[in-house]
Each structure stands twice: as C-alpha cells, then as structure tokens.
Amino acid sequence: MQKKGLQLNSKIIAILPIAIAVNLACVLIWLLQITDQSMPLILGVIAASLVDLDHRLSGRLKNIFYTLIAFSISSLVTQYFLNQGIWFVLSMTAMTFVFTMIGAVGQRYSTIAFGTLVVSLYTTLAYIPDTPWYINPLMILAGTLLYSVITVTVHLCFPNRPLQEKVSRAFVALGAYLDAKAAFFDPDDIEQLASKQLTLAMKNSQIIQVFNECRTALFYRMRDNHRYSYTSKMCRYYMAAQEIHERANSSHFDYKTLAEQLKNADLIFRIQRLLELQAQACRDIAHALQKAQDYQPQARLERAIQGISQSFELYAQQHQDNSALHHIKTLLDNLHNIHCQLQSLSQPIQTPETRTIYTENITGLRQIVRHIGRHFTFQSQLFRHAMRLSLVVFFCCALVEYFHLQADRGYWILLTIIFVCQPNYSATKLRLKQRIIGTILGVIVGSLLPYMTSTLEAKLAVVVIASTLFYFFRSNNYSFSTFFITIQVLASFDIMGFDLYAALLPRLIDTLIGTALAWFAVSYLWSDWKYLQLDQVSQQVIKSQANYLLHIISHLQFGRGDDLKYRIVRREAHDNATRLSTTISNMNNEPKKYARHLQQGFELLKLNTALLGYISALGAYREQMQKLTQDVLFLSEFYPIAKKIIQLLDSLPSLSAVQFEALFQQIDQGIKNSLAQTNDTPSRAVFNMPMQQLNLMAQLLPPLYHLVQTPTNQDRPNEIRAV
Template identity: 50%
Template sequence: MKFKTPPVSGKFIATLPPLLSVGIIALLVYRFHLEKLAIPLVLGVIAGGLVDLDNALSGRLKNTAVSLAAFAASSLAVQASLGNTALFLPVMALLAFVFTMIGAVGLRYRTIAFGTLAVAVYTTLTYNPDSASAWYLNPLMILCGAGLYSLITLGLHILLPHRPVQESVANAYTALGAYLDAKACFFDPDEADGIEERQIALAMKNNQIIHTFNLCRSALFYRMRGQHRHPRTTRMLRYYFAAQDIHERASSSHISYRQMADKLKNSDLIFRFLRLMELQGQACRDIADSLREGRTYTPDPRLARAGKGLKQSAAHYAAEHPTAPEMPLLQRLADNLQNINYQIANLDSGLPEAAAGDLRIAHHDSAKLKDAAQSILSQLNTRSATFRHAVRMALIVVVCGLIVEMLDLNFGYWILLTAVFVCQPNHSATQSRLKQRITGTLGGVLVGSLLPYFTQSLEAKLMVMTAGVTLFFLFRVNKYSYSTFFITIQALISFSIAGYDITQALPMRMADTVIGCLLAWAAVSYLWPDWHYLQLGKTGAAAVAADAAYLRSVLERLEHGGGEDVDYRAARRLSHERAATLSSTLSDMSGEPKKYGSRLHDGFRLLKINYSLIGYISALGAYRDTLRRDPEHQPFLQRYFPAAAQVCALMEDMSELPEDTFRQRLTDIRAAIKDLRPQEGGEQSSILWQQLAATADLLEPAYLALNGRAETAPDVTNGQDGGQSAVQTAPKAEAV
C-alpha cells in the first residue's frame, strides 16, 4: 500500500521527534522513578536534535552512527577529566578548537561537530561530585537520549521519506514568490522614488532565495546518489530546476526602470507588467502550499489571462510607437515573463527542456576524509574566520572553566553553556544572539519563578518539561529568544524533577547567563575583531570574478548551444552566493560604521553594481535557448564572442590591475563594442549587443568602488555615465 504524505504542517512534523522522545522519557521517569536521570536523558534528546540531518535512509543510519560515536568520545573524555582542573581545561579547549575547525569542511561536518561540542558542555551540566552514581552513568544516559531521538527520526523517515525534500522545495517557492513581489515593485510608476531602498530589499530577498535553494539542493543530492530514484524525487527535481529557471529570468535586467516608468506612466503596459509579476509571485506561493498540503497544483486561470493581456497591450503599444527604440527590450521582457508563465503552468508535464539532458546536482560537502583533512589544514591561519573562531572558542571554555573552578560555583557550567552557544563567528551575529539569549533567559527565569506554585506534582513537571523541549525545537531556527525562553523553563523544571531547589537557582542562572554573554562579546570584540579582517575589496573582487565565470558559462551556451548542465547551474549559483556573501559582509560592517567610515559607501555602491551585473548576465542566460545561429547571424556572432571574452577577462583580472592598465583594456573593450553595434534591423543582435554594452559600462564604476573611489564613479544606476563611457548610446538598466 502506498503511503501518502498527510496534509499537515511541516513544522508540526518537525516537532514530533522531540515531542515523542521527551514524552517517552517522561513516561519512563514517572513509571520507574528515574528522576535523577531526567536531566542527562533530556540533554541527550536535545543533542540528537542538534545533529539531525536530512538524508536517505542509509545516509541517516551513517549520520546516526557517526554522531553517537562522536558523542560517546566527547562525553567520556569530559566526564573522566571533571574534578581535575589541570586535565579538564586542556581537554575542553582541545575539543572546542578541533570541533570548530571540523566545521570548515561543510554543513554536515559543522552540524555534527557543533552537536558533539554541545554534548561536552552538557556533560559538565550533569556533573555532581557528591553523587554516588557510577562515573559513566551520565554519558550513557546522554547517549541513550540521543539514540532515542535518532530512532524516532528514522521511524518518521520510513513513514514520510520524501516530506523533508517536499518541504524544502515548498520553502524555495515561498522565497521565490517573495522575490517576484519585490521585483514587481519596480514596475509601479506611482512609486518612482525610493529606488535604492527597493534595490536593497530585492537583494535581501535574493539572499533568502539562495539559502533556500542550497537547502533544497542538499536534500535532493542525498536522495539522488542511489541507483534507484523514486518518482517523487524526480518530481521534486523538476520543481527545483523550474524554480532555478524562473529565478534566473526574474533576476534578469532588460530595461531602465526610470526611463520606462516615465515613458509608460500613461499607458496600461507598465501596469500589465506589474500585475503579471504579482500574480506569478502568488502562483509560487500557491505551489508551495500545494506541496505542503500534498495536493496537485492547479494554475490560476488569471495568470494565463494576465499573460494574454500583456501580449495584447505590448502589440498595441508597438503599433502606436513603431519606431520606439525601447520596443525590442519591452518585447523581450514580455517574452521572458511569458516563459515564467509557461514554467508555472507546466510543472507536472516533465522536466524543463534545458535541464532534461543533465540531472546531476553539484554538492560542496566532501565525503572523503582526505579532502576533509585538506580543507581543515588550509584554514589553519589567522586569515581564516573559522580558525579565529576556533581559537576564541578554545579560550572561552578555558576562561569559563577557570571561573567555575576558582569560585567553586555549584552548577556554574551554565556560564560555559551560554558562552559556547552565544559566541558566533562574527561580531554582529554574536551581538544579536547575546541580546536574544539574555531576553529569553530573563523571561524564562521570571516564568520559572512561578513554576513551584503550579507544578507541585511530578506529572505536571514532566508535562512542562516535555512542552519546553518541543517548543524549543519549534522556535530554534527562526526565534532564538523564544527558544531560549522555553529551554530555560525546561532546564529549571528538570532540576526541580531531579530534586534541586529551583527558587535558589533562579538568580544564579540569570547571573550565569549574563557572565557567559559578556565573555562571548569580549571574545569577538577584542580577540581578532571582525573589522581587522573584513576585506571588502577581496569579497567584492570574488563576487565580480564569480559574475565573470557565470558570463563565460552563458557565452559558451550561446556560442555552442545547449541548455543547463551541472556546470552552468554551479556557475550561476556561485555568482549569487558570492553576491550574498558581499551583502552579508556589508551587513556586518554597517553594525560598526565608525570603524569602516567611507568604505561602507563604496561597499553599498559595489553591491548595487554587482546585482546589476548579475541582472544583465541573467538576461543573456535567459536568451540562450532561443538564439539563432544561422548564416544570417554568424558575421555578428563571430565578432561578438571575442568582445564578450574580453569583458570576462577584465572582470576576472580587475582587482589585480593598476589603474592605467585597467583603463587601457577598458578603452579597447569599449571600442570593440562600439564597432560591434548593429546599424540596422536584427532584433537578436541588438539584444545581445545591448546586454554586453550595459555590462561593460559597469566595469569602471565597479573598479573604482573596489579601490575605494566610488564617489568618482559615473552614476550608472541613474542611467547616466557622465560622458565617461565610449558606449554612450547603450541603454542603462538597473537590476530590474
């Protein structure tokens, strides 16, 4: 019998493992009077949840075995060294450094490594020198809790093997819908002002898309490695490829918003563009809902009618303005949106033609120990953010351990727990986590102070403990302050179950949290602080170089034919990921404006330029399937591709070139593009030339922004080049 995914919330399914795990533990504690074991068992469940990774069944079994083995080694090492300061501090420092460095290999390594470090800290929380229990009992209970959680997740995977992939694809379409909404705002002629704010908002939505696409790609990758591919996996693969193609077309730049808004403000054409993109955004959310509810998506009839209305409006505008120079670009934009309509309407009809020839998915996590070791060794220097963070973590655990040992604090390792969880690789993330941790803990302590009045019985305490862990996992990713609130309540009630007086513990827990947060803040603020290592020029140059690789990949397919393959998708993804990294770097820098000064202006200028570059390249990429290579177009194409190759080469070399060399090469490129411009007719040649000219026109402002001279750059985002460019007749397009 075929088991169909029930139409329930993905969040509800995600809370089932902790709910069932802690529920079983609560039942055992109540039935067999195991109150003293409640704390390590629940901490084991939490550790198991921290390393829970989506995978196929065989992959889950391997992850479980590796995680439990790492947990055992970590917990036993800490347990054996507790009570001996001279041994405990080096052991904890070594564990903190090694497991943080392992995170440099990839997401899966980083997840298991952090969970293993958390187990080491959890072991300190269960330590009681006055206990008569066997020394290995607490580590064993932590392993039992983690094993129970893993066993339940395996059972749920057998029942719902494809639900995580389906949820990941649904999240991707939700993010895609938000991106299309943000893009539609550029076509509102009544909101012509505030273009920069909309560009930044669009960049943020793009970052979210890249994040969800990466999670989706990872989920599909681990289900496609076997010999037999389930039909539902193939269906999700089709949805994923379609989402990528829609994103590329939606992010492409064909027109200058300011010019078109002014010309079309009294025409219904621009409103047709706006309405169609809004309906497409809603369609993406409807697709996401259908995936979450386990039903087949039915396209909204309004989408087809809006596409037809846009086509008729464009034809009417062309008839009224037959010689309008913007008409080919408007027509191309309309065709691009019609293609998005086609993708949405035909999601379940088969793989997109562009993707049908290559169904591979690239993945960045290496499974080979040799490659993993090389990744770690390459990071062993102060230029590596991972190395700097690993050293910070090692020093933090040493300082926390010294404070606990020197002051002889009872259960003082809460300080260590707080510091390890709050300390993040960069200052802004740590500061945000610090505020949420203190707020959540304070709320939890205040509510916890009332618990003794409402939880007199063991049954009530066990129910609160179960609810606390479940709600912690529910809010762990999106609402850290809420998750801290619930885990604080859980911790306090667990201590109460174990027989401790939580009334006396409340002020100490709050003090421990504040001390741990302050230590984490001091570590990221004074030990190799970010502002000494955030290199805007290096990050920006990497982003532009990735754009060049994307452009080369597009040109190769324009020249030789072919749709998407794994190399093309990888180049496109890397371009967007480097743009997201640049955006993240600027976000970190903007938190310390006094330390970065004018570089922030250069950075935001470069960010806008970089997204404009991606927009122009995406427009060329969207054109790759319709390019005609017949004898009529060959003379232009034979001159076009060498000129485009020069643009790629200059983008790749930009960060290393002295200004005179850069300007000489740019002058040569501008001359080649000027000579290349079609003199008459030829819509295809005009579109190819326009996108290349617009790309080349951004090279000078990009170079000046990379070198800290953005204020001298021509303001291309306003459609003006100040007479600097030799291609003055090229229309300027923002990232629209």
C-alpha cells in the same frame, strides 16, 4: 499513509520526534523512579534533536551511528576529566577547537560536531558525584538513541516531509523575489530605484540560501542514483524554480529609462501586475506542496499573459520607431517563459527529471584534513571563531575550577558561551540579547513552578511541554527557545531533588557572565572589522561574474554547453553575490564601525546586482542563439567585445588607469559601431539584444573600476579596506 500524513501541519510533523521522545523518557523516569538520572536522559534527547539531519533512510542510519560514536567519546572524555583541574580545562579547550574546525568540512559535519560539543557540556551539568561514573554518559546516550529511534519511525511515516518543506520554502522565497522585481515597474516611483536594487539584492541572497538548502537535500536523496518518483518530482520543481529565478533575474535595459518611456502606457502596469501574479503563483505552489495537493493555476494568470501580449502588439503598432521594442519583447518572452514554467508544474510528469544535482561532497580522511588545513589562517572566519571560542572556554573552565563553582553548576556559563558566541559580531550581539531576555523570563516563570507542580507527574509534564516548545522555537525565535529550555532545566533540577530557589539566581548570574564573556570575545579577540576585507570580497564577486559570463559566451559561441557546469558557475556567481550582500548587511548593522566604507559597499552591491542581471539575461537567451551563430558578421563583432569585457572584469583590480581606459575605449567603440550597423539593417535587429546586453555591462565598468581602485586606508592596515 504518506498522502494523509503530508496533509498534517508541517510544523506539527517537525516536532513529533522530540515530543514523542521526551514523553517516552518521562514515562520511563516515572515508571522506573529514576529521578536522579532524569536530567542526563532528557538532555540526551535534546542533544540528539540538535543534530537531526535530513537524509534518506540509509543516510539517517549512518548519521545516527556516527552521532552515537561521537557522543560517546565526548561524554566519556568529559566525565573522565571532570574535577581533574588543568586536565579538564585543557581537554575542554582542545575539544572546542577541534569540533569547531570540523565545521569547515560542511554543514552536516558542523552540525554533528556542535552537538558533540554540547553533549560534553551537558555531561558537566548533569554530573552527580555520588553516582557511578558510567551512569551519566549512559543516560545521555540512552536519550540520544531513544530520539533516534523515534525520528527514524517518523521518517518512515513521512519520508518526503523535510524535502517537501525545503522546496516549498524555495517557492516562497521566489515569490518574494518576484514581488521585489515587480516594484521596478512602477512608473510613479522611479526615484526609489537605488533602494529597490538593494532590496532585490537582499531578496536574491535569501533565495540563493534556500536554493542551496534544496540542492543539498536533493543531493543526499538522489546520490548513488537513488531516484524515487517523489524525489524526482521535487527535483523537477527545484529545476523549474531555478529557471524562473534566472529569467526574473535578467535585466535588459535601464529601468529608469524604460519607466519614463512607458509611464503613459498600460504596458508597464501590466508587466508589474503579471510579475505580482506570478509571485502569488509561486506562493500557491508552496501552499500546494505543504498540503500535498496538486497545484492549480489561477485563470486570471492566463488572462494576464494574453492581455500583456495584446497590449504589446498595440504599443508596437503605435511606436514602430521605438528602439526599445526589441528589448521589451525580450522581457515579455522571459515573462512568458516564467508562465510556461509555472503552468508545467500543474501538468503530470511526462519524463522523470534526469539532470544531475551537484554539491561539494568532501569524503575520506585525507580530503577532510586537507580541507580543514586550508582554514588555518586568521583570514578564515572559522579559524578566528575557533581560536576565540577556545580561549573563552579555557578562561571559563579555569574560572570554574579556581573558584570551585562545580557544585553550583558553574558550567552553565560555558553552555551560555557556546550557544551565544557566533562567528559574526552582529549575530553574537543579537543572540546574547535574546539569551538574556529568555533567561530572565524563564527564571521568573520558573520561580513559580513549586506552586504549580507539587507532584512528579506535573513536573514531568512541564519538562515535556518545555522541551517540545524549545525545539519548536529554536530556529525562528531564540528568546522563546531560551525561555523554554530554562524552564525545562529548572524543572529537571526540581525533579532531581535540588533546591529550585537556590538554582534561580546562579542561573541568571551565570547567563550574564557568559554573555559578557561572549561579547568581550567577539569585540576584542580578532574582531570582524579587523579582517573583514571588502576589497577581497568584491574581487571574488567580480571574478565569479566574469567566469559566469565566460561560460555563457562559450555556450553561445559553440552552440552547446555542459548544463551542469553552467549551473555550477551560475550558482558560484550568485553565492558570491550573496556573500557580498551579507558583508554589506553586517556592516550596516554596525554603522559606527564601518561608516567610512558603508556607502561604497552599497554602491558596489547595486552595481553588482545590475551586472548580474545583465549577464543572467544573456544566460536566459543562450538557447535562442543558434541562428545567430550562423552569422559571420555577428561572430566577428560580438565575441571579441564580450571577451574583452571578461578580460577587463577578471583583471579589474590590477589594471592601471591607462590600461583600463585603453581597454574600455576598445569595448565602447566596438559596441557603438555594431549597434549603428544593426540599427541601419532592420533584418539584423535580432542581433541587437545580445549586443545591447554587452552595452549595458560596459556602462557599469567605469564606476566598478572607480570603486575597486579607491585607495585603501594605509594608517590602519589590519582593519577593513575600502573597495
């Protein structure tokens, strides 16, 4: 059952629960002739699909239990306060603020909290004054329970599908990263190095985001020492992907210098081709995972790794005096390690993966309250979003109550705001455009429904198709998602006996009002550009890089280290790099607002990408350092310089120019002396690589310091400060 099921298209498996649940709900509506209650029943199914969380069976059952409790409270509170004027306004405002702030605890809490808020809005949309008060909440919960039962059943048939999909996406992202890295080894395109660094930074952000999703999924599957064979296999794939990423992220030299040295040799083209083949191998692994097949490496990949070794031997014989030979050899060692990792995934598991998966797991009421309390500051984007959203909800509810728009389902304005208004300005602007386009198209097509659906069966079929396609497009095309949910709601209105044509224009007007309010809120209520402090982001990034380097140096110095702690600090360094990349990307989406600081941001992003690559190279090299730790001379040279670099990075923003120059001169002179001794002693050439990495890091320190010390804008202290 499992193997056969996994060969189904993953997208089909993903929409099975919503398709089956809505079909069953429509069958119940048709059999029991409960057309008046059709909308809350269907909306209950939709709400449950919005909070569907991947977990093992026991975890899913717990999530369903908590979801039903949260949905019950939300729906009953909303139903109780409906049409009670100011009390309804205050209750909706309070729920909006509380449920939004719960998102501080983690993605799972955020998902359930958002779904709970949506349920309160669905309760208002499905409200019919003539029906008993308990019918509306009861039908929403019935729809939620129906979907939950179906999703558990589908999980039992395909228990590994969600985890398999996440690991598959990780290898797709890894392939894209390797392709971006391969572009650095094009000797005919040297001048585009800056744009390649930015592209690589963006690809790195994407892969770290996917890795984090994988890690979280593995954590919940493996917590409490639940290690099933397939989960252990996916953990092995995830660890291999991390190792490949660290090797690929490593930088051992200035790429422009290397390209100039190798531009007339075939070696650089072989390096580029091998990286491209390894990128394709990652995509082949992803494809094999999606098809539940064993990965079969391409024979040409093996030939490429042999060819590059032979090419290097020939190049080394012809250029014995080339000082870069050792660095090129280290690069080829990294590529060979990537090859071995890829090859290992085609081999049977010899021993189960025993390494620990770590993710932040906040449990207990006291911890949750403490964690949420840390966000009660306007420096927190989540708190600003909660305040902004709550004020807009207050205004919208007051507007509906004051003008008595309940009969016309005026709370559609509120629903639009909740779905459109995002914590980020650029994301909100994109979402509101997609919402308007989807709604307009949905209204146009929805106006044709009476001509195509004259029977109840046909109308229910439209609801099934529209609900399924809404879920299918909800994460990858919001315009299509909005289009289908608009059709679904209009069809539900028709089934309930409302005048469809009377609902068309209000839906469109409500959407326009809701999007306008959302745009106003993100533009003028605690706008991003007043709190997006690039200097704070940059300081956190540099400090995390210093911490990453410190753990590597500690591992090198003592010959051993905690693998879990190392992976945690490495992830923190990459997470902060991703945060910087996201900040620059958001700034780039609004160039007029950030024009004065955008170029500095790009420069910082390029320098940080290079620094992270140089540090990662040492991290990848740490297992080979055992023999170096036996050399007293090396110990006396390498570690004092490394610790000075860590000290300088950690205190970079607070150093005066004199302090920086004095410390930098010590680092620079120490590196020069050490490299001179290494070059004079061929037997100690192996020491050149780690010292050269420090040299590459040191070259970045002056431009980094210059960016960090750029004067801030004193005229507008609340606005973004330059790095």
